[in-house]
Amino acid sequence: xxxxxxxxxxxxxxxxxxxxxxxxxxxxxxxxxxxxxxxxxxxxxxxxxxxxxxxxxxxxxxxxxxxxxxxxxxxxxxxxxxxxxxxxxxxxxxxxxxxxxxxxxxxxxxxxxxxxxxxxxxxxxxxxxxxxxxxxxxxxxxxxxxxxxxxxxxxxxxxxxxxxxxxxxxxxxxxxxxxxxxxxxxxxxxxxxxxxxxxxxxxxxxxxxxxxxxxxxxxxxxxxxxxxxxxxxxxxxxxxxxxxxxxxxxxxxxxxxxxxxxxxxxxxxxxxxxxxxxxx
Amino acid sequence: xxxxxxxxxxxxxxxxxxxxxxxxxxxxxxxxxxxxxxxxxxxxxxxxxxxxxxxxxxxxxxxxxxxxxxxxxxxxxxxxxxxxxxxxxxxxxxxxxxxxxxxxxxxxxxxxxxxxxxxxxxxxxxxxxxxxxxxxxxxxxxxxxxxxxxxxxxxxxxxxxxxxxxxxxxxxxxxxxxxxxxxxxxxxxxxxxxxxxxxxxxxxxxxxxxxxxxxxxxxxxxxxxxxxxxxxxxxxxxxxxxxxxxxxxxxxxxxxxxxxxxxxxxxxxxxxxxxxxxxxxxxxxxxxxxxxxxxxxxxxxxxxxxxxxxxxxx
Numbered sequence: 149x150x151x152x153x154x155x156x157x158x159x160x161x162x163x164x165x166x167x168x169x170x171x172x173x174x175x176x177x178x179x180x181x182x183x184x185x186x187x188x189x190x191x192x193x194x195x196x197x198x199x200x201x202x203x204x205x206x207x208x209x210x211x212x213x214x215x216x217x218x219x220x221x222x223x224x225x226x227x228x229x230x231x232x233x234x235x236x237x238x239x240x241x242x243x244x245x246x247x248x249x250x251x252x253x254x255x256x257x258x259x260x261x262x263x264x265x266x267x268x269x270x271x272x273x274x275x276x277x278x279x280x281x282x283x284x285x286x287x288x289x290x291x292x293x294x295x296x297x298x299x300x301x302x303x304x305x306x307x308x309x310x311x312x313x314x315x316x317x318x319x320x321x322x323x324x325x326x327x328x329x330x331x332x333x334x335x336x337x338x339x340x341x342x343x344x345x346x347x348x349x350x351x352x353x354x355x356x357x358x359x360x361x362x363x364x365x366x367x368x369x370x371x372x373x374x375x376x377x378x379x380x381x382x383x384x385x386x387x388x389x390x391x392x393x394x395x396x397x398x399x400x401x402x403x404x405x406x407x408x409x410x411x412x413x414x415x416x417x418x419x420x421x422x423x424x425x426x427x428x
Numbered sequence: 429x430x431x432x433x434x435x436x437x438x439x440x441x442x443x444x445x446x447x448x449x450x451x452x453x454x455x456x457x458x459x460x461x462x463x464x465x466x467x468x469x470x471x472x473x474x475x476x477x478x479x480x481x482x483x484x485x486x487x488x489x490x491x492x493x494x495x496x497x498x499x500x501x502x503x504x505x506x507x508x509x510x511x512x513x514x515x516x517x518x519x520x521x522x523x524x525x526x527x528x529x530x531x532x533x534x535x536x537x538x539x540x541x542x543x544x545x546x547x548x549x550x551x552x553x554x555x556x557x558x559x560x561x562x563x564x565x566x567x568x569x570x571x572x573x574x575x576x577x578x579x580x581x582x583x584x585x586x587x588x589x590x591x592x593x594x595x596x597x598x599x600x601x602x603x604x605x606x607x608x609x610x611x612x613x614x615x616x617x618x619x620x621x622x623x624x625x626x627x628x629x630x631x632x633x634x635x636x637x638x639x640x641x642x643x644x645x646x647x648x649x650x651x652x653x654x655x656x657x658x659x660x661x662x663x664x665x666x667x668x669x670x671x672x673x674x675x676x677x678x679x680x681x682x683x684x685x686x687x688x689x690x691x692x693x694x695x696x697x698x699x700x701x702x703x704x705x706x707x708x709x710x711x712x713x714x715x716x717x718x719x720x721x722x723x724x725x726x727x728x729x730x731x732x733x734x735x736x737x738x739x740x741x742x
Contacts (some may be wrong), residue, residue, distance in 0.1 A: 208499075255498075255527050263498065264527040270519055273488045277495020280480065284456070285499065304519075307488035314483075 149367045153196070155426065157363050160230060161191040162423045165392045166416065167226030167239045173412040175243035178251070181402040183223035185327040185360065185387040186294060190227045192366045193292060202232040205259040211289050212262045212278045216271020217296035217325065218252040219404070224261070225249050233260035269302025271295070272322055276312045279320035279380075290374070293322045298330030300341045306351065312380045313352030320380040321373045322353075325360065327389035329400040348382040360387035393418060433572075434597040437628075438536040440572035441593045442467025444579035445504060445534075446474045452583065456496060458482055458505040460489045465595075466506040466536040486511040490519040490531070497529040502583050505531055509538035509592060513554035524588045525561040532582045532589045538568075539679035540707060540724050541596040541629065543717035550712035550720075556684025558590045559657050565610060566657040568592040568678075568686075570631035571601040574654055577608030585610060594679070596717045598629050601652070611655045613663035619649030622735045623667035623674050627653050627686045629721075630677035630705070636728035637677075641735055648735055659689045661697075668698040673738040675703050677731050679721075682706035701741035703734040 164187050172178035194200065198211040215224050222242060229236045234248065241247035248257050252266025262278075265271050275293035282289055295305065312320055324344055332338050341347070345355045354376045358365035366385075373381035389403070390396030393415040407415055449455045449471055461484045463469040472479040482489040486507050493505040506512070512535040513520065524531050540550045558566050565585060569575040575593060582589040601616070616631070617638055626634035631652045638648045651667055653660060668674060674694060676687040687704030694702050707724050721727055 212498075214495075263495070264522070267518060267522045270487075270491045270523050273491030273519075274495040274498075274523060276488075277492035278498060279495075280492065281496045281499040281501060284478075284496075284501075287499075291495075304485075304487045304491070307483075307485035308491070311482055311485070311488055311492070 149364050154363045157191060157195060159423065159426045160195050161188050162419055162426060163230055164191050164223065164226045166419050167229055167236060168222045169393065169407065169412060169415045169419065171222045171225060171239040171242035172406045174240045176406050177243060178222050178406055179219040179404050180222065180406070181329065181389040181396060181400070182217060182296060182325065182327065183220040184391045184393060184396065185389045186220055186325045187223050187391065188361050188363065189323055189325070189366055189385055190223050190294070192363060194227045194231050196367070197370050198292070199289065202260065205233060209287065209289055212275070212291040214263045214271040214275040214278070214291070214293045215253050215265050216293050217268065217299050218265035221251065221253050224253060225258070228260040231260070268296070268299045269304040272305050272308035275320055276308050276317055279312070279317040280315060282319050283317065290319050290321065293320070295322055295324050297324055297326045297328065297341060297344065298335050298338070300324060300344070301339050309348065309351040309353065316378055317380045318377050321370070322380065322382045324382060324384045325387050326384055327387040329389045329403065331400070331403050333400055344384050352379060354379045354381040355384065356381060357384045358386070360385035361391055392422070433600040435572035435600070436595055436597045437569050437572060437575040437593040438467045438595060440575035441534055441536065441579060441591070442470035444576040445471040448579055448583055449475045449478065452502065454500060454502050455583065456480065456501045456503045458489050458493050458503060460484060460486045460507045460511065462507055466534065468506045468534070486516045487519045490516045491523045493531045494523040494529050497531050503531045504534050506534040506536065508549060509535040509551035509554040510549055513557050513590065514551060517557050521561050525564055528563050528587050530586055532591060534591050534593065536593040537595050538592045539594055539628070540712045540720045540726065541594055541679060541717040543720055544714050546714035547711040552681045552707045552712070554592065555656055555680050555686065556688070559684060559689065563587055564657060565589040565655065566592065567610065567655050568628040569654055570628055570652055571598050573600060573602040573604065573606050574608060577606060578654065581608055581610050592628065594629055596629065599632050601631055608654070611658045611660055613660035614652040614654070615649065616652055617648070617650040619647040619671060621647045621671060621673070622739050623649040623651055623671045624677060624731055624735060625651045625653055625664065625667065625674060625686065625690055626677040627656060628679050630679055630726060633726070633728040634677050634731055637731035637735060640728060640732045646735060646739055653686060656686050656689055659693060661693050664690055664693045665697050668694050668700045672742050673701045675705060675731060675734045675738050677705040679726050680706055682708055701738045703738045705730050705734055
């Protein structure tokens with residue numbers, strides 16, 4: 149990937165992370181850990197890969213994204229705000245009773261959200277439906293589903309995985325945010341879905357493994373997925389839960405907890421320092 | 429003459445889908461490996477390119493239907509009531525109901541008249557489940573004519589609809605000129621002493637009960653409520669005011685279905701006696717469909733008895 153583009157994406161991702169912290173801090177609840185782990189992939193998708201128009205969120209030809217791990221809505225909202233779907237200031241209203249930003253995504257309330265989600269395990273089926281619809285209608289748009297590694301413990305994910313490959317939905321890409329942690333602890337300890345790549349391969353998918361925080365690897369994976377014909381692609385993205393905020397990294401207790409004022413200020417200081425370094 | 433033509437509402441559903449598919453290219457049909465039984469197989473034969481079998485995975489089917497509907501398709505997703513409303517309840521609630529997507533659930537083999545398959549397949553809870561989802565429309569047709577009309581009306585309606593069909597062949601109630609409107613009850617017979625409010629296959633039983641009652645000097649009105657949600661509140665209230673007693677009749681649990689819906693309206697507006705005919709909070713069992721209906725009291729005789737009791741309570 150071009151060095152200037154990469155730098156711009158890194159700056160964007162840093163701003164996205166600030167929006168996540170801002171939202172969760174003001175809401176006094178939410179899911180920062182998994183939001184931070186998927187922030188780079190979502191930033192890449194909306195700023196470099198997906199064909200979307202913030203001025204026309206319902207544009208029929210747009211690429212679709214289903215945030216199946218809907219609890220990381222703060223990450224999606226922050227990306228959508230950066231992209232111009234609504235003001236960045238709106239992020240501070242996250243989870244408030246008169247906000248357009250629900251605790252989990254609502255396609256009826258937030259511009260840019262392609263599908264309501266939040267109940268784990270359903271989004272890959274919905275994305276498969278969208279991809280199938282594109283095939284039926286001869287449309288060129290592509291559909292992306294963002295899954296959690298804990299989420300794939302849900303059986304419906306594998307119903308959808310079976311279906312998508314049986315129907316050859318090569319316009320569908322699933323990303324598994326493999327941060328290795330779920331609410332109750334390590335996914336290996338709770339109810340291990342490992343080995344993940346082998347499972348998707350066995351279900352007939354094209355599988356690519358990457359580091360979720362390397363824009364070079366992210367870019368190469370999505371480019372390869374776009375060129376791959378005949379099968380859907382699963383990108384298994386090894387990530388760090390809480391990535392970008394030192395005290396949240398690799399700590400499952402930050403799955404669904406908001407920072408207090410002191411922690412918020414510390415997190416923002418770290419992110420501002422990173423931003424200053426990137427912009428230097 | 430009315431009972432010469434007998435058709436299962438699932439057959440009428442299959443035929444209506446083909447008819448609808450031929451005039452509306454946006455109609456897609458999904459099934460979960462039960463196309464021969466739900467009768468969506470007819471659509472599959474007529475429009476194979478618009479039919480999708482998701483295999484034995486009902487939760488997946490409901491969510492695929494949701495995804496397809498976001499692109500402007502009118503999607504009919506079919507399975508047995510037990511699996512469409514029961515197994516996939518949470519998918520229907522969160523992936524169809526919450527985003528109010530334009531998917532029509534064609535649920536067949538509803539109720540105790542599934543017969544020999546027994547309790548695991550006799551779904552008497554589906555109306556109760558679907559009623560609790562905001563914005564869901566629930567239609568339980570009484571014959572083949574009403575089934576066809578319901579399919580076309582559902583396609584015109586923007587939002588999720590639960591269509592409830594049965595396996596047992598039923599006598600025709602209506603003629604070809606029948607005008608169907610979602611949410612509008614149909615007064616089939618006038619009466620002064622009691623109103624029998626029925627839905628689905630119990631509509632015909634209500635008409636028989638009405639004749640039985642008239643022989644013993646009780647004048648019963650008969651109201652067909654094909655749309656259980658949104659319920660026709662005005663028609664229910666008017667029935668209570670005019671006759672002062674109500675008997676409901678449905679092939680569903682007495683909990684949460686038509687009887688529950690009617691009782692809620694009556695209690696809050698014109699309190700009069702409401703007695704419910706339905707499955708009395710028990711599981712069914714294997715046996716011939718018609719026998720099952722009699723064993724569980726889903727027949728004209730039970731409606732007649734309850735109507736007498738309701739009149740006595742006035």
